[in-house]
Amino acid sequence: MKILGIQVLRGPNIWSITRKKLIQMRLDLEELEQQPTNLIPGFSERIQALLPSLFSHRCSIGEPGGLFVRIEEGTWMGHVIEHIALEIQTLAGMDTGFGRTRQTKTDGIYNVVFSYLEEKAGVYAAEAAVRIAEALISGTDYDLEADIHRLRELREQERLGPSTGSIVDEAISRRIPWIRLNKSSLVQLGYGKNQVRFRATMTERTNSIAVDIACNKEETKRLLQDAAIPVAKGVTISDPAGVRDAVRHVGFPLVFKPLDGNHGKGATINVLTMEEAEAAFEYAQKYSRRVIIERFITGYDFRILVIDHKMVAAALRVPAHVTGNGQQTVQELIDIENQDPRRGYGHENVLTEITVDRDTLDLLAKNNYTLDSVIPNGEIVYLKSTANLSTGGTSIDVTDLVHPENVFTSERISRVIGLDICGIDIMAPNLTHPFSENGGVVLEVNAAPGFRMHLAPSEGLPRNVAAPVIDMLYPPGKSARIPIIAVTGTNGKTTTTRLVAHIVKSNGTRVGFTTSDGVYVQNSLLMEGDTTGPISAEFILRDPTVAFAVLETARGGILRSGLGFNTCDIGIVTNIQEDHLGMSDIHNLDDLTRVKAVVIGAVKRSGWAVLNADNKYCRRIGSKADCKVAYFSMHEDSPVIKEHCKKGGTAAIYENGYITIKKGDWKIRVTKVTHVPLTFNGSLEFMVENVLAATLATFLYGYKIEDIRVSLETFIPSAAQTPGRMNIFNFKEFKVLVDFAHNPDGFNGIKGYLSTIDATEHIGVISGTGDRRDEDILETARISAQMFDRIIICQEKYLRGRTQQELIDLLLQGIREVKPDMKVIINNNGDDCLKYLVSTAQSGAFITILSNTIDNAIVKVAEYRDKESGV
Numbered sequence: 001m002k003i004l005g006i007q008v009l010r011g012p013n014i015w016s017i018t019r020k021k022l023i024q025m026r027l028d029l030e031e032l033e034q035q036p037t038n039l040i041p042g043f044s045e046r047i048q049a050l051l052p053s054l055f056s057h058r059c060s061i062g063e064p065g066g067l068f069v070r071i072e073e074g075t076w077m078g079h080v081i082e083h084i085a086l087e088i089q090t091l092a093g094m095d096t097g098f099g100r101t102r103q104t105k106t107d108g109i110y111n112v113v114f115s116y117l118e119e120k121a122g123v124y125a126a127e128a129a130v131r132i133a134e135a136l137i138s139g140t141d142y143d144l145e146a147d148i149h150r151l152r153e154l155r156e157q158e159r160l161g162p163s164t165g166s167i168v169d170e171a172i173s174r175r176i177p178w179i180r181l182n183k184s185s186l187v188q189l190g191y192g193k194n195q196v197r198f199r200a201t202m203t204e205r206t207n208s209i210a211v212d213i214a215c216n217k218e219e220t221k222r223l224l225q226d227a228a229i230p231v232a233k234g235v236t237i238s239d240p241a242g243v244r245d246a247v248r249h250v251g252f253p254l255v256f257k258p259l260d261g262n263h264g265k266g267a268t269i270n271v272l273t274m275e276e277a278e279a280a281f282e283y284a285q286k287y288s289r290r291v292i293i294e295r296f297i298t299g300y301d302f303r304i305l306v307i308d309h310k311m312v313a314a315a316l317r318v319p320a321h322v323t324g325n326g327q328q329t330v331q332e333l334i335d336i337e338n339q340d341p342r343r344g345y346g347h348e349n350v351l352t353e354i355t356v357d358r359d360t361l362d363l364l365a366k367n368n369y370t371l372d373s374v375i376p377n378g379e380i381v382y383l384k385s386t387a388n389l390s391t392g393g394t395s396i397d398v399t400d401l402v403h404p405e406n407v408f409t410s411e412r413i414s415r416v417i418g419l420d421i422c423g424i425d426i427m428a429p430n431l432t433h434p435f436s437e438n439g440g441v442v443l444e445v446n447a448a449p450g451f452r453m454h455l456a457p458s459e460g461l462p463r464n465v466a467a468p469v470i471d472m473l474y475p476p477g478k479s480a481r482i483p484i485i486a487v488t489g490t491n492g493k494t495t496t497t498r499l500v501a502h503i504v505k506s507n508g509t510r511v512g513f514t515t516s517d518g519v520y521v522q523n524s525l526l527m528e529g530d531t532t533g534p535i536s537a538e539f540i541l542r543d544p545t546v547a548f549a550v551l552e553t554a555r556g557g558i559l560r561s562g563l564g565f566n567t568c569d570i571g572i573v574t575n576i577q578e579d580h581l582g583m584s585d586i587h588n589l590d591d592l593t594r595v596k597a598v599v600i601g602a603v604k605r606s607g608w609a610v611l612n613a614d615n616k617y618c619r620r621i622g623s624k625a626d627c628k629v630a631y632f633s634m635h636e637d638s639p640v641i642k643e644h645c646k647k648g649g650t651a652a653i654y655e656n657g658y659i660t661i662k663k664g665d666w667k668i669r670v671t672k673v674t675h676v677p678l679t680f681n682g683s684l685e686f687m688v689e690n691v692l693a694a695t696l697a698t699f700l701y702g703y704k705i706e707d708i709r710v711s712l713e714t715f716i717p718s719a720a721q722t723p724g725r726m727n728i729f730n731f732k733e734f735k736v737l738v739d740f741a742h743n744p745d746g747f748n749g750i751k752g753y754l755s756t757i758d759a760t761e762h763i764g765v766i767s768g769t770g771d772r773r774d775e776d777i778l779e780t781a782r783i784s785a786q787m788f789d790r791i792i793i794c795q796e797k798y799l800r801g802r803t804q805q806e807l808i809d810l811l812l813q814g815i816r817e818v819k820p821d822m823k824v825i826i827n828n829n830g831d832d833c834l835k836y837l838v839s840t841a842q843s844g845a846f847i848t849i850l851s852n853t854i855d856n857a858i859v860k861v862a863e864y865r866d867k868e869s870g871v
Helices: 030-034 043-050 052-056 066-073 077-091 119-138 144-158 162-173 208-215 217-226 240-250 274-284 330-338 358-366 404-417 466-473 493-506 534-542 555-561 589-601 616-624 639-646 685-701 705-713 744-754 774-787 804-818 830-840 857-869
Strands: 002-009 022-028 099-103 109-115 178-180 186-189 196-199 234-237 254-258 268-271 291-295 300-307 310-318 321-323 380-382 394-397 421-428 441-447 484-488 511-515 518-521 524-528 548-552 568-573 603-612 628-633 650-655 658-663 666-672 727-730 735-739 762-766 790-793 824-826 846-850
Touching (some): 043 066, 066 077, 178 534, 217 234, 217 404, 310 404, 524 534, 534 555, 568 589, 603 685, 616 628, 628 685, 685 705, 735 744, 790 830
Parallel strands (some): 511 548, 568 603, 603 628, 628 650
Antiparallel strands (some): 099 109, 300 310, 321 380, 650 658, 727 735
8 A cells, every 4th residue: 555645634624514623645555445344364363463452443334343343344454544543543442433444446545534633743643554454464563652741742732722722612602713823822712903912821811910929829829918918927048048037037837839830740748857848948949049938738639720800610639649558569550550541641531640740759758668668558648749730639629618708808819919810829728718727828829720630620510711711801792803805716716706896895895805816904915925725724713903804715724624614604606617626536527516615504503605607507606505595697588597596596797798787576787887997898798797796795795786896897907906917018119918817718718808909919828737637738729829929839838747849739729629720939037038029019918928838927027018108
């Protein structure tokens, strides 16, 4: 077998609209195409022995053991690899279960598709599944545990922490979109101007001064004391010489902890001697130059969580410990405790594995124990001086037991320090009595407190503490989204996108839009190039200045990575024509329709699909759409339009020279086509279609007819507004048209326009694109021969796997099929070609440069024109 490629899909895609995180592996089975599993001796027995948990896979049989039945009956290896990839992720703590395996139109080559939770782990699972299958086929031993361990490592490297993850999960449950902004825990909720950001449990509302105070334990203690809140007696020192004075001032027993520490690092508790005190000070200084020395308060360690100045949870924290049984050593007891299924690697489970470190050895030594000591039956031995879950501690939920006075004190502490999310560490006999009565004291106030102890306590009720965070960030009435209009199709996408954006912008909304020539916010080009994929869409959605997104969405991005957004308000499909066929398993217009339909599948149910009624493939999408549907057509008497409007539907039509909205039996005329500059006085039918699509989409969104009219009449086609789309340059003696038409449908559109132009000679500059089918290249050449008197082939670029001569030969063949004697010049240097055109053009000639044959043709033609004008 051979892996031909692995793609990571991150949004709605051709395999699933709702399952956005998929791996698509292109796999060549080679000789195994002739060997289903039942023809491989011993395969069934070996896979059941290596991966017995695959028994839970029901497969098409629909019951446990279904996959094993299929393997015994005979199935292809791609199908088996799909299931292996899913199962090894599950065994590594990433339970995910969607998969599809489909043969392509090439024998032996399959697309193996399966879901993932963490991207790098998903890619690794694809590669490992193939290795595992090869070992099972050959009957060689395989170290499955090594793969499982590596998957766990990748999961921990990639996954969000439990606190961050809980907030993201809560956002997802409320249909709030999110974007991870780095490899760590910086996350954006919402889109554009309605976004908020947070990192772990610090939000953009978290006061930086409050964080500084909380990180300075001495400052925190002083502020709390000034507010009459009980704190532990103590001092802060930075010089070893001050340890003895501090001990005399505070008195044993003591706690030493670094001033700037967290997660209990560098802390030592219950210090009873001067020797221990000096060692504890030295240990704390490894984490902070300044060290806090406090009176060791006996009692229990509690954590109270306050969010938006309201107490939401409380937990009793118990340090990692073991209980003696009179038979086993401390190390053996630790090993037994770590076998608890609730304990896991990193943050994978409710509890974390207990590790042995200096803190553990010190605590054992204080009780005259070592790791080899046998502990008397029933005696509890603590292994950590702090109760952090990350060091193996456990938590017990006590939220419902907190005395009202302690609730008030905790909420007051959050305001005194100024934290919107605040973790308060308290040492007290209990929380059921006021601190003023039971001697409880505040040990620390924490910014960015961990949520795991509350989300999944080892005892007691779990608390959804992420919910109040989202309530705080998105109170009732605040939206997390911005409007999104997505535009797809074969031809007209860019122009329609630009026109929609112009209408939005003209009506006072800051718009961000992506096109095949760049990313724009309002009038500013921020990124050049073909920006019609998910990365560019996310660029716009991450921009905090954008209030409305219009996203050109091309075939390539959908196939490579899926959509860059989960849902949109309106999806437009301009048309579906022959282009890009024969690439990425897209062999015909039915395949291409399936790709374009992804955009409509992502339209929210209350949103609109805007579709071309004159295109049968668009109509097919409309018949299956799970949202509201509106059509546009060049023909008022279209049966589709008549039937649609008869049912009360909305449409945009071209009738009697007008752009018209039709609702049921009512007509609302927007403007005359001749008043819309983009249509070139109504001579460009394909531009009229683009105008209809944009008008309908913006009308459905809610813009007024009069506002749409003004926008249509002020959108001037030019190199600035519509680069590469019908850009006409007037020279003194001739004219030059630059258009990026690149397929037969686009060429036919230009042909229709040129038929209205009187010229002494029509000269065309054309080229082929290497990744198109032969018949597509031949057809563009045939159309060129029909509309031009003279042709120059300038095959400077876009070879894409072919030779320059191969493309030239195809173009010549197509031209000669129509005009065998036509004069054709071949000049593959763009600058020379343009210089030749300008210097030899007759008076009254009309030169058409198609398919972006000349690099930077718009800029260069403009320079020639300016030079002629003396600018």
